[in-house]
Amino acid sequence: MMEEKGVLEQPIQLNLGCGERKLAGYINVDLHGSPDVRHDLEKTPWPWPDNSVTAVTLSHVLEHLGRDSELFFNIIRELYRVCRHQAQIVIRVPHPWHKDYLGDPTHVRPILPEGLALFSKKQINAWQAQGYGNTPLAHILDVDFEIIRVVNYYSPEWDAKLRSGVLSAQQVQQASEQYVNVIKEMEILWQVVKEDR
């Protein structure tokens, strides 16, 4: 009996730019070291079929990819192509205002939730309805990703102020809008939207 495409096929989980941190149950991919698959993520197409991937981890990787915007957009298009509707993408990145980001010469672009929101058709449509002219990247590239959750991880000294009650969560959040080295890293949960395809 033939498998119905996308239903009985084994879903794929990708740990892209895995480095030494391989994940069980994932295809661990990197340009260097001993991954399961050695692939340069800046080279497209990636070696997985359309709509084959249900989960992606990009831990401290996206800020290393696509110095040129067109190259970055190709990576985003490729991520969208291989993922299924509702695939979950966990993106972990250093905060662009933290010295961890600023001090590494292999970091080529800051990643912020505000930038990733440009790849959401729902968000772009809402902005357009309000008269805002944010670049409609979701429509230009014909991709669609929703931000489900953003978790900020504060640097130890700010985390200590928060935990001891010296500062409230709101005060630390306000500090992160004004000062460097407050948020150390962020974890963004991104979800693929393909329901109309």
Ligand SMILES: C[S@@+](CC[C@H](N)C(=O)[O-])C[C@H]1O[C@@H](n2cnc3c(N)ncnc32)[C@H](O)[C@@H]1O
């Ligand atoms: C900072 S390390 C993070 C490693 C691991 N994900 C972790 O969280 O510990 C970045 C990784 O991305 C990989 N990488 C950078 N550019 C890449 C590319 N174009 N294609 C594939 N992997 C790449 C590097 O080889 C490195 O292993």
